[in-house]
Amino acid sequence: MTEPQGNNLDPWYSHYAQRTAGLSASEVRALFAVASRPEVVSLAGGMPYVSALPQELVASAVERTVRESGAVALQYGSGQGTPRLREQILEVMALEGIRASVDDVVVTTGSQHALELMSKLFLDPGDVVIAEGPSYVTAMTVFRSYQAEVAHTAMDDEGLIPQALRETIARLRAAGRTIKLLYTIPSFQNPMGVTLSWQRRMEVLEIARENGILVLEDNPYGLLYFDQPPPQAMRSVDDEGVVYLGTFSKTLAPGLRVGWAVAPHAIREKLVLANEAAVLSPSSFSQTVISEYLATADWRGQIDVFRGVYRERRDAMLAALAEQLPTLSWTVPAGGFYVWLNLPPHLDAKAMLPRAVKELVAYTPGTAFYADGGGRDAMRLSFCYPAPDFIREGIRRLATVINGELTLLSEFSQTGPLTLPAAPAAADSVLPPSIG
Amino acid sequence: MISKLTRVVVLAGGISHERDVSLRSGRRVADSLLEHGIEVELRDPDASLLGYLRDTRPDVVWPALHGASGEDGALRGLLEFLGIPFVGSRSEPARLAWDKPTAKTLVGRAGVSTPRSITLPRDAFRELGAEAVFDAIHDELPLPVVVKPAQGGSAQGVTIVEDEAGLPRAMVDAYTYNDVAIVEQRIAGTEIAVGILDTGEGPVALPAVEIEPLSGVYSFEARYNAGETRFYVPSRLRDDVAARAAEAALTAHQALGLRHLSRVDLIVDGAGTPWFLEANVLPGLTETSLVPQALEAAGHDLGWVYATLAEAALEA
Numbered sequence: 001m002t003e004p005q006g007n008n009l010d011p012w013y014s015h016y017a018q019r020t021a022g023l024s025a026s027e028v029r030a031l032f033a034v035a036s037r038p039e040v041v042s043l044a045g046g047m048p049y050v051s052a053l054p055q056e057l058v059a060s061a062v063e064r065t066v067r068e069s070g071a072v073a074l075q076y077g078s079g080q081g082t083p084r085l086r087e088q089i090l091e092v093m094a095l096e097g098i099r100a101s102v103d104d105v106v107v108t109t110g111s112q113h114a115l116e117l118m119s120k121l122f123l124d125p126g127d128v129v130i131a132e133g134p135s136y137v138t139a140m141t142v143f144r145s146y147q148a149e150v151a152h153t154a155m156d157d158e159g160l161i162p163q164a165l166r167e168t169i170a171r172l173r174a175a176g177r178t179i180k181l182l183y184t185i186p187s188f189q190n191p192m193g194v195t196l197s198w199q200r201r202m203e204v205l206e207i208a209r210e211n212g213i214l215v216l217e218d219n220p221y222g223l224l225y226f227d228q229p230p231p232q233a234m235r236s237v238d239d240e241g242v243v244y245l246g247t248f249s250k251t252l253a254p255g256l257r258v259g260w261a262v263a264p265h266a267i268r269e270k271l272v273l274a275n276e277a278a279v280l281s282p283s284s285f286s287q288t289v290i291s292e293y294l295a296t297a298d299w300r301g302q303i304d305v306f307r308g309v310y311r312e313r314r315d316a317m318l319a320a321l322a323e324q325l326p327t328l329s330w331t332v333p334a335g336g337f338y339v340w341l342n343l344p345p346h347l348d349a350k351a352m353l354p355r356a357v358k359e360l361v362a363y364t365p366g367t368a369f370y371a372d373g374g375g376r377d378a379m380r381l382s383f384c385y386p387a388p389d390f391i392r393e394g395i396r397r398l399a400t401v402i403n404g405e406l407t408l409l410s411e412f413s414q415t416g417p418l419t420l421p422a423a424p425a426a427a428d429s430v431l432p433p434s435i436g
Numbered sequence: 437m438i439s440k441l442t443r444v445v446v447l448a449g450g451i452s453h454e455r456d457v458s459l460r461s462g463r464r465v466a467d468s469l470l471e472h473g474i475e476v477e478l479r480d481p482d483a484s485l486l487g488y489l490r491d492t493r494p495d496v497v498w499p500a501l502h503g504a505s506g507e508d509g510a511l512r513g514l515l516e517f518l519g520i521p522f523v524g525s526r527s528e529p530a531r532l533a534w535d536k537p538t539a540k541t542l543v544g545r546a547g548v549s550t551p552r553s554i555t556l557p558r559d560a561f562r563e564l565g566a567e568a569v570f571d572a573i574h575d576e577l578p579l580p581v582v583v584k585p586a587q588g589g590s591a592q593g594v595t596i597v598e599d600e601a602g603l604p605r606a607m608v609d610a611y612t613y614n615d616v617a618i619v620e621q622r623i624a625g626t627e628i629a630v631g632i633l634d635t636g637e638g639p640v641a642l643p644a645v646e647i648e649p650l651s652g653v654y655s656f657e658a659r660y661n662a663g664e665t666r667f668y669v670p671s672r673l674r675d676d677v678a679a680r681a682a683e684a685a686l687t688a689h690q691a692l693g694l695r696h697l698s699r700v701d702l703i704v705d706g707a708g709t710p711w712f713l714e715a716n717v718l719p720g721l722t723e724t725s726l727v728p729q730a731l732e733a734a735g736h737d738l739g740w741v742y743a744t745l746a747e748a749a750l751e752a
Binding site for chain 2: 010038039411412
């Protein structure tokens with residue numbers, strides 16, 4: 001009699017490509033399903049507060065698109081994006097010091113898709129992408145899906161540390177690794193909220209040049225500063241060694257799914273071909289709607305409105321943290337969406353999440369932002385979506401959970417080591433779009 | 437089937453990490469009932485639920501809720517208060533099954549082996565001194581042990597402790613979920629789940645599902661990612677051992693007073709002895725869940741089972 005083979009409930013399991021190994025459901029991902037319940041204050045999501053965008057502005061842009069440009073907007077378009085929108089993107093980027101040609105811009109389906117295309121162009125299995133530690137979760141998911149390894153390099157309150165970057169490169173090179181990209185979010189970084197100083201931007205570019213590493217500058221939040229603009233984009237001083245990614249997701253609406261890449265000409269040509277191979281053309285309809293909006297609405301004024309909304313929410317979160325968790329430390333973002341909260345020793349942000357959800361507050365554990373199992377002692381708190389009152393209540397609930405766990409730890413502190421067991425690497429890095 | 441039922445409310449969702457699982461379970465139940473011509477409403481329980489049920493009085497409520505409110509007996513007790521029939525175990529048996537030490541005691545008294553364990557309220561460490569308590573555990577329970585919260589239906593707060601130094605952290609992790617924890621001897625053997633079905637003609641044990649996670653641990657990822665676990669239905673146990681396991685599961689179901697549908701988790705050791713771990717009053721009903729696999733292996737149509745259980749609830 002033959003041995004029964006059993007059943008793994010997926011007859012195609014052995015057929016999946018090796019690069020899909022990380023695409024799996026996780027407990028953390030499952031917990032975010034709960035964050036959609038109205039009782040739960042979600043400090044987890046990275047969703048822009050699109051309700052601050054007057055609906056009539058969008059409605060009139062959509063109406064004009066259909067009435068005046070329907071035949072074009074509803075048709076396939078160019079793999080590079082519409083010339084009109086690319087011209088307008090130059091205006092947007094000029095606010096951050098970037099001068100480029102309309103030919104340098106490639107419109108993509110959100111900047112996430114530009115990350116995908118860049119990975120497709122540059123990453124072979126075993127290659128290394130250096131990224132800040134911690135870094136944007138869904139960028140790392142893309143890099144890993146091309147079987148590249150993400151190597152983190154340390155940050156502090158001024159962003160990526162140049163000396164640490166040098167050491168990271170030297171270590172990787174000594175180990176015989178091929179470093180293809182340096183991925184960075186220099187302004188109001190996701191998830192830490194910190195900003196790379198101008199001096200460091202120059203140092204980082206110099207290090208990248210010296211080592212022949214292409215810089216992938218991701219800048220979704222740069223225009224969402226609260227007081228002073230951040231230093232100008234790295235692409236503003238280097239048009240050969242930097243591929244710049246921009247998006248309308250934070251300054252207009254993520255539902256339109258329009259971002260862009262600005263790349264040196266040879267890379268740009270390949271990006272266009274890869275874009276066509278992937279999606280034929282980015283949405284003509286969304287591009288036309290955005291063009292109409294940019295042409296007729298006070299979009300700079302609208303960005304000011306968003307800044308005001310997020311500044312108020314940032315202030316509410318920082319004040320609540322100071323009141324509720326005065327012994328802890330956190331970053332103070334000057335723009336963007338996120339605060340990074342450091343936990344006391346032996347607290348495990350990932351393990352604590354179910355208890356927090358039970359107390360009706362959600363956050364994103366630090367582990368999501370590390371490819372190597374780091375980040376258990378930290379969490380990302382988003383202030384972009386909930387109203388200030390909800391933020392205050394959310395922090396109050398979070399403090400209840402943290403203080404409860406600290407009391408428990410203190411009861412057992414004399415009994416033996418309370419160190420956390422080793423964390424699996426990247427176990428919860430595939431998060432829903434509303435979270436990443 | 438000509439159903440006596442006109443309207444069933446399926447409850448799914450809730451606030452737990454198994455929310456998505458519950459929603460999938462609920463949708464499967466709802467689709468099955470619809471196919472049998474029964475009007476179904478799928479509801480996520482919230483502050484408006486009880487008033488809604490009182491006002492609209494469905495024929496039957498089907499709680500497809502995992503986690504505390506769905507399985508600890510609270511919601512079931514309220515449904516009993518309202519006089520609305522529901523599928524699954526009544527509130528008191530659900531409470532007994534939810535509390536692991538109580539369930540172990542009742543099932544053990546009925547003659548089923550349960551792993552040696554000690555139940556420790558958090559206060560015990562304060563009153564008796566943590567060192568002394570740990571010494572007692574180490575003296576009496578050989579490693580490895582499993583530390584788990586006394587209440588709860590998933591693997592949250594559960595740690596397998598392989599060496600003494602890991603015990604304090606494991607206790608902390610269990611106490612974060614519940615003020616009472618259980619430290620249990622870990623039995624090496626074959627992990628199986630036995631579904632018990634009672635559509636009104638007495639409880640019957642379904643074929644045991646043997647669980648073989650590729651990672652070695654039946655974690656959340658192993659449970660809910662198709663392909664991560666290999667299941668054997670029926671299990672690869674010898675027929676006589678499988679029969680003993682089925683008998684043990686049936687005994688556990690009856691000792692706890694469970695009703696309609698349950699899942700009893702057991703480990704069968706090398707000598708063929710089934711050891712009771714816990715009983716679940718609301719087994720998962722998704723594509724990757726254990727009980728649907730067992731039902732299909734037994735030749736049951738899932739839709740028929742779900743509709744028949746709703747009928748059974750009406751007649752109970």
